[in-house]
Amino acid sequence: MTSSFNVPAIALGLCLLLFEAAITITGAVHPRVDEYYRDYYITRSRTCWLQPAQIQHAEAALAAPVSRVAALDKTTACFLLESGWSAREKMGVWSLGHRAVIELPAVPGKTLLLTVTGFARRNNQMITVYVDGAKTFSAFIPTGPTTTLAVPVPPNATGKLVIAFRIKHPGAPNDIDTRDLGLALIAIRWK
Amino acid sequence: MTNQRLIVLIAALIILRLSLYALVTGAVTALPDELCQWDCGWFVSTAETGYNLHLATSGVVFGQANWVDFPVFPFLIHLAAFLFHLPGPLAGLVAANLAFGAFVFLSVKYLAFTARGQAPLALVLFLLCYPYGFYLSLAYTESPYAAFTMAAFYFLARGAVLPSALAASCLAATRVTGVLFTPIIVVRALNAARAAWRQSGQRAAAATLANAILPIAIAPLGLFLFMAYLYLHMGDAYAFLHIQRGWGRAENNPLAVLLTGLQTNDLVPAFSTGHQSHTFAALCGLAGLALSARLLLLRRFAECWFLLASILIALSAGLLAFPRYCLANPIFMVGLFEFCHVTLPRWAFAALTFGFLLLQLYLIHLWIHHYDVFV
Numbered sequence: 001m002t003s004s005f006n007v008p009a010i011a012l013g014l015c016l017l018l019f020e021a022a023i024t025i026t027g028a029v030h031p032r033v034d035e036y037y038r039d040y041y042i043t044r045s046r047t048c049w050l051q052p053a054q055i056q057h058a059e060a061a062l063a064a065p066v067s068r069v070a071a072l073d074k075t076t077a078c079f080l081l082e083s084g085w086s087a088r089e090k091m092g093v094w095s096l097g098h099r100a101v102i103e104l105p106a107v108p109g110k111t112l113l114l115t116v117t118g119f120a121r122r123n124n125q126m127i128t129v130y131v132d133g134a135k136t137f138s139a140f141i142p143t144g145p146t147t148t149l150a151v152p153v154p155p156n157a158t159g160k161l162v163i164a165f166r167i168k169h170p171g172a173p174n175d176i177d178t179r180d181l182g183l184a185l186i187a188i189r190w191k
Numbered sequence: 192m193t194n195q196r197l198i199v200l201i202a203a204l205i206i207l208r209l210s211l212y213a214l215v216t217g218a219v220t221a222l223p224d225e226l227c228q229w230d231c232g233w234f235v236s237t238a239e240t241g242y243n244l245h246l247a248t249s250g251v252v253f254g255q256a257n258w259v260d261f262p263v264f265p266f267l268i269h270l271a272a273f274l275f276h277l278p279g280p281l282a283g284l285v286a287a288n289l290a291f292g293a294f295v296f297l298s299v300k301y302l303a304f305t306a307r308g309q310a311p312l313a314l315v316l317f318l319l320c321y322p323y324g325f326y327l328s329l330a331y332t333e334s335p336y337a338a339f340t341m342a343a344f345y346f347l348a349r350g351a352v353l354p355s356a357l358a359a360s361c362l363a364a365t366r367v368t369g370v371l372f373t374p375i376i377v378v379r380a381l382n383a384a385r386a387a388w389r390q391s392g393q394r395a396a397a398a399t400l401a402n403a404i405l406p407i408a409i410a411p412l413g414l415f416l417f418m419a420y421l422y423l424h425m426g427d428a429y430a431f432l433h434i435q436r437g438w439g440r441a442e443n444n445p446l447a448v449l450l451t452g453l454q455t456n457d458l459v460p461a462f463s464t465g466h467q468s469h470t471f472a473a474l475c476g477l478a479g480l481a482l483s484a485r486l487l488l489l490r491r492f493a494e495c496w497f498l499l500a501s502i503l504i505a506l507s508a509g510l511l512a513f514p515r516y517c518l519a520n521p522i523f524m525v526g527l528f529e530f531c532h533v534t535l536p537r538w539a540f541a542a543l544t545f546g547f548l549l550l551q552l553y554l555i556h557l558w559i560h561h562y563d564v565f566v
Contacts, residue, residue: 031428032426041427
């Protein structure tokens, strides 16, 4: 058994380990990809991968005066429902868990009205709305009847609006449907 | 048997096997194209045009890219095409069968060195006739993966740690599961350090461990070089994993996948449709787990780990194409040979080998007619 240290080999080995660690960490923490690749392939928050032509189509569709979530085509729904949503149903789409995010193009000079309904095991569901990362308002959404949320759009907003909903007490409706529901998005209106 | 005789024997048998394939397919000059099905097209395309810069935006390959193809095999195809002036599918066939020959040769040397049987002819015939061994003659990663696996095990058994690590590095650049050899080198280093401590004391143990840093770093290097390339090329070092979503694959509990496959109970219906049987794939998984258990009982821990971990990782991605990941695994093939050779009388082993050959030719027939029931 040798007791001598092969210093050049050890140094080379340590350099290689450093390289491998660097690639592992850099690749995980800082991928250089567009957000649609990241959302579909890496974080898996979106249900489809969007290309520029599809994004343009979705933006045009969502700039319409009224958009019923259930009636949107697959691409537009995929664009709108960024993360935290269940599969769409006849009435709209339910949030899953504590956080759900929608993305849509900002329409300058217009007010965004969201038709929603809530679910809570007890009383009403409390939500907090964030627009482009800024906490905007909180509201109690009743279970059952629909409610209209007026989301203030910054006057100089251009491009994409990111609206996040923080749902305080999501819960499963019954033993058959065990999803953690809180907020259902039914329609989007620009006024 | 001398090395030269062994090489000549293996080469002759591989040529004979390919001739049988030509007989079954009815094609000689068209054999490379007939055999180039499913993923083969991807490997040949990668060899010819390199890695995609972007995802495919149209057609059946929408949202897919060839980042899932690890570089070693496309490189070997490219090399064969360049050296011998061959078209893609033929270059793939040549590269695959050269690697297959290397695998068979190294398997014989490995078993002989580890004193687990001195029946080289039986092993060669078994591997040539083994039903799922047909994958090792196709332009798929099975043959280079098998060759580098056996090289890594063989060199490690001989105490040649650095060559073993280099083989492991090539293995890691052939398939993602190739990186599973790295823990084997780490454990060997730890065992060596423990032995050095007992024999010569603390300094010897420290030196042994320190000197093992280089082979430990080299073993997974192939994977990391590929990751670095992907990061520079298209921005995602883990694209080989992430792009699996383009085929609808997701990570699942491997045992849950196995159970679901067994419960599907579609083995008989699959015969009539000619399409993949989840039950069959799950049964392959069980066979793999059983062989892993046998290796564990025989205290062949490194082989057990390599086979078991490869099976579980493959299962976690689903049952699609799972049979080949299990049944064409080199440790599975060699392990199955040992089991059959030890357990069966000579005449039964010979009959089994012949039966395997017939089954292999049947699988080739299914293959060229696009039936994926067992493949």
